[in-house]
Amino acid sequence: MLQINYIRENIADVKKRLVKKHFKNADQSVDLIIQLDEQKRSIQKQVENILAEENDAAKRIGELMRAKNIAEAESIKVLIPALKDSRKKLEEELQKLEEELYNILITLPNLPHESVPEGRTPEENVNVYHHGEIPTLYDGAIPHWDIAAKYDIIDFELGNKIAGAGFPVYKGKGARLQRALINFFLDEAIKSGYKEIMPPIVVNEASGFGTGQLPDKEGQMYHIGIDDLYLIPTAEVPITNLYRDVIVKEEELPIKNAGYTSCFRREAGSYGAHVRGLNRLHQFEKVEIVQIAHPDKSYQILDEMIAHVKGLLEKLELPYRVLRLCGGDMSFASALTYDFETYCAAQQKWLEVSSTSNFESFQANRLKCRFKNKEGKNQLVHTLNGSAIALPRIVATLLENNQTPEGIKMPKVLHPYLGFEMID
């Protein structure tokens, strides 16, 4: 959520940046916010003045009662109903204004960083880095869903039977590969200074709100109605919410946490070839890195997180590229996002395996996560997170790119984790 103070003082800038993010009606929304905010503050002032009078009267009555001066106390008492009456009316109006203001305010997305490219669609994302060669496969190379069946390592049919589409069953070396990747990613995160967190994989509504999934993406999360809990779509939600309503010490920043969790996404509206095999699932495994940062340092930290993810992909020997997302393709809460895509050689497609973002103070404002700055004032922190990394598309790429007539070769770095070198 954007801070009203910032909007008030930077009207033109806010409008311009909302337009860059392709937010509809940026002009009207901001104008309305400013107008509602002015009305609200004016009425609030009136209400508070009346309250001050009432408080003062009550105090005097108390003093008079103690002095047994009943008559004078009573004479003040009769003045109060009129004050109360006019206050009640103003308060109703105030409440309406506050609600209206809030309802518009939470629909505003975060403002894009100045380095965010103009653009509306994924095609307009800017390729900022690439690494590795696109492999040439032998004749008879097949997509990963066929490989999965051939070696009996991932069973989509069985998943259908016991849960539904998008919930695959990993078997044998397929399951061991999952475990190996999780451990590898966690160990690498720890080496980079992250503290490992194992959070709950369900969260309450307040947490969903804190990181921006609610109310915006209500339909994208699985909801457990009987207990009113949500299955997490990413570990970002519980791990960032650890700091909800917390005032951290400035010298503790940056706070670096990482965690592995299963992630659950309803993916309502997805269908067709995009969802074939591991390309898009309802449940998948992911290691997430999360940082709580000083506002002055957050972009430097974003770069550090980018470097961490690059390192992972390079150790896995995967060809990848890094995209800076354009204004129209960024998520609601993000100020700057880099997507990582690996090249999946049999499908001949780039697949997103990580998304790493700086949310600046957008989430922090919802979370009320602050630190006491040098002037002794509480100031919102910046929050950042990145996938490091989500497993399914990494597995898809490994299977497709490393296939040989003899079997699937595993990258060296995973050998100690796997206990084998080849899926055959």
Add this chain to the structure above:
RNA sequence: GGAGAGGUGCCUGAGUGGCCGAAAGGGACGGUUUGCUAAACCGUUGUAUUCGAAAGGGUACCGAGGGUUCGAAUCCCUCCCUCUCCGCCA
């Protein structure tokens, strides 16, 4: 699932109608003392919002929301949450 207890500031914990934004202790921070450490002593120590150049002032907040009252942390109602015991279970 059954029964009970409770939600107060960074923590413990007092507070049953006005003098309570809130005792006391602890912690933290600053100072005095000290060769250093410790101890002792003194002081400071909530958030939000608004007015103000500042000093300072107003308003709200004792789980949430309503109500009674001139006045509510305190009384009443509703909801939420936590804890303990019993049962069941990993």
